[in-house]
Amino acid sequence: MKLATIGVGNAGSKVIDRMVEFEQATGRDLCRHTLVINTARTDLAKPEHVPEDRRLLIGETHKKAKGHGVGGDAAIGAEVAQTEIDDIRRIFDDVEIHEVDAILVAAGLGGGTGSGAAPVVIEELQKMYDEPVYGLGMLPGEYEGGRPALNAARSLQSFVNKVDNFVAFDNDAWRSRGQTIEEGYEEMNRELATRIVTLLAAGEVDESEVGENAMDSSDIMRTMEVGGVSSIGYASTGVDTPDDGLLSRFSEEEVSNMESTDAAKIKGLVRRAVNSRLTVPCGVASAERALIIFAGPPGEISRKGVESARDWLEQETETVDVLAGDDPRTDSDTLAAVVLLSNVTDTPRINEIQDQAVDAQDTIQQQEAVREEEIESLITDDDNDLDPIV
Ligand code: GDP
Known part of the structure; x- marks a missing residue:
């Protein structure tokens, strides 16, 4: 298959980078176009195999992002992508879509940029092209806490509703003992890149021998079309x-x-x-x-x-x-x-993330209500004799 690959946010971009590395190391030719999109300038500099002109910083003029990321707030991630959708659309002008069979959008679902901006990008790609758009999403580990679970559960709904097929990667299942988080991610990204490239690079016509039993891109697409x-x-x-x-x-x-x-x-x-x-x-x-x-x-x-x-x-x-x-x-x-x-429907980890997300949402709402009461009580005198100036 020939792919246009787009990494949104930090994790998404790192995985795309590892995919390009793996395909180059094994003589494959899958990723015909690569693009990474981020709200954080520092993260945008991380990929080693993505050309400089294929890195798009969004949210530079947003009052909260300002080029430093969205602080794990998926709503801001989505807002920034919506506001700058014209720039995102423009960068696709260079992509010869007739050269590719499908588009793959990768993101970590627990953060703010990938989980919020990627579904907006996917929606736009679906409007622009007839080719299938696949999602590749990293699910946060339980140890990350409630907020990432909430981002992931909500983003997963958007992803699965908008893509033609969503390949999930569970960080919890792939965590190993005795590694730092970064070492763990590095290994996970390589393992994931090996799997996704070995799968999707089949069926491409390159210098390798084409046998009668060779898998065709259309077979892979047929398997994925069930969503x-x-x-x-x-x-x-x-x-x-x-x-x-x-x-x-x-x-x-x-x-x-x-x-x-x-x-x-x-x-x-x-x-x-x-x-x-x-x-x-x-x-x-x-x-x-x-x-x-x-x-x-x-x-x-x-x-x-x-x-x-x-x-x-x-x-x-x-x-x-x-x-x-x-x-x-x-x-x-x-x-x-x-x-x-x-299209596997029995995935216990997704149910766990949803439960963790519902708990997190309840806790956040309760904390917000309590905080409002506490602020009100703090600024109000005991007998409520005082009035604000304006
Ligand atoms: P974003 O840039 O705001 O989208 O946030 P990140 O991509 O940094 O992180 C979002 C989520 O992705 C985190 O909550 C983690 O669960 C996961 N994550 C971050 N980095 C990696 C990585 O390198 N590999 C994998 N598999 N997951 C990651």
Whole structure:
């Protein structure tokens, strides 16, 4: 697939940056256009792989933002994007949309810029283009507290209503012990970039070999067109460097045994992808559609293995809408299986965030009411004898 990628806010921009890094390191050519949008000048300087002229600062003249961010206030994030929608629209003038198959907008949902401004950007993109617009959103960890949960729960509604498909990434599920928050984010961003690029870069026509079992961009888009929230699983294994003529040294029986070992390896890889950490933990059976992509040297992808992996996933997801195909990468030293579970409705973490958000909203409203009373009582004398001057 060919993508235009847009990172909104700090986390969104960092993930886009890692996607570009991963695709360059693995010889893929997915992100045809990149753009990052932020309300904080310092955060806008962070990406290493996004050209200077593809970074847009918004809110510089806003009375609260002034180029320093929106302080986690999603309403200001949205307001700034709405006010400067013409500038945002203008920066897309340079994007040759006919060159891309889809647009991907990434954001962290717990903050102010990504959660507030990204849905405004998405709404505009949907008006401007016919191509599907996908969302990629990082859900805040429980430890971050009520305000990020509230931002995320509200932003998630806007995202899912406006995008063609929303891929969720759960920071809580990906947190490791013994890491600083920054180290944790760095690792998460690389893991997420690996998954999303391996998934979406399949089906692009580049110098890699195109086999008859190659996955097509339209297959990926078909799996995503059901909308809702999606989760991605991934597993990889190292492969030996090819040794030409190796097979001719073995008997037919030995070759047949090797083939069944290869088939078991492929199926095992897919089971591992689905049973290990998904980008957002979910009930696999709740997926509406699913898709498996095998990225690696074509000789490593056993047809028998692909078939049995697909059958297995059909049973697990309880749907017949499971596609499987290859992304042949002749020179790769790994074989990866990436599994897209599209429109999963059983995602406990989203329910938890909503509960945390409702509690936070109640607490904020109560605190505001109490504070108003306290201020009133502070400035009023005991017998209410005094009047304000004006
Ligand atoms: P914004 O710039 O106002 O949108 O705020 P940030 O993007 O800095 O943070 C928003 C949320 O994204 C936070 O509440 C975190 O949950 C998450 N977050 C921040 N940085 C990262 C990151 O590098 N990776 C991931 N996965 N999540 C992040």
